[in-house]
Amino acid sequence: MLTASPHLRTRRPSPTTVEYTLSTRPHPGIATTLLYTLVFLVRVIFFSAALLLPSTRLLQSALLPAVLRDFFTSTELGASVLRASANLSTPVLVVVAAALAFSSVRRIYTTESVLVLRGLGIQTRPSEGGAARFIPTELIRDVLVNEVFVGFGVRYCLVVVVEGEEDMVVLFPKLKPRKDVVLKVWRGIRTCLFDGEGDVVVNGKV
Known part of the structure; x- marks a missing residue:
């Protein structure tokens, strides 16, 4: 009862800003x-x-x-x-x-978040102990949904392709959200960042 399965909370401080927070903190009760x-x-x-x-x-x-x-x-x-x-x-x-x-x-639950600012970029806030990172819009080449094979199954993760970097930036790396959560955040990021949803891109394929 000290933790729950990861759940998504969406906050929109303004029409051009959206924050997605994934947390294992239980709902109040x-x-x-x-x-x-x-x-x-x-x-x-x-x-x-x-x-x-x-x-x-x-x-x-x-x-x-x-x-x-x-x-x-x-x-x-x-x-x-x-x-x-x-x-x-x-x-x-x-x-x-x-x-x-x-x-x-030590914090009992885990929280990871992504703040999207239209015209500015994306700020990632990892779990406790990690360093926040800001990625300017001009360095963001794309936001993709990647397939990762785990054992005999497939897990979907959200990644940001950054110009000049070989490795992609994985969003919510520790909590590893479900596919429906990944797609919801992906659409939200593209809508806010690029002012349009576009097609779902998985491993570079539409």
Whole structure:
């Protein structure tokens, strides 16, 4: 329930701009809200642990803030943290703290989007960790639907042919949308970018 199958959302801020967002984030609902609230609380615990565990090594140091020293020496929870950290070597403690910190901020769902600006170009926004890229209209030779063989099946993907580049730019590379979604976005991009739909082009063939 933390993620859903990829679904498309279309936003049109103006007649000459359209944004297509593909996401695995579940649709809002009571169950989803409660579940994400629980996840948030777990994240807070993980992040707090990531901060507290390394601090136990500074208990005898003047660098440790007084509030943390009081927490470790005057509360049962603080004493429990001290006991847990005492069984870990410093390198392992650092690794555990880093893993907890990463888990507390890592996004659960995946989102990829394409922003199309008539007369300007296309901006791709990949999933978390990727860099956004803007492709000017004058460098866009074509937008195609490509066939990719995966095992014994065929998957369709949307690609942009960029002038001067050997490799095509794949849109939604991580989520790999269904064929109907690919065709819908393809038509929308051509309508907005080139002011016309044209024919569906698959692997360079109409």
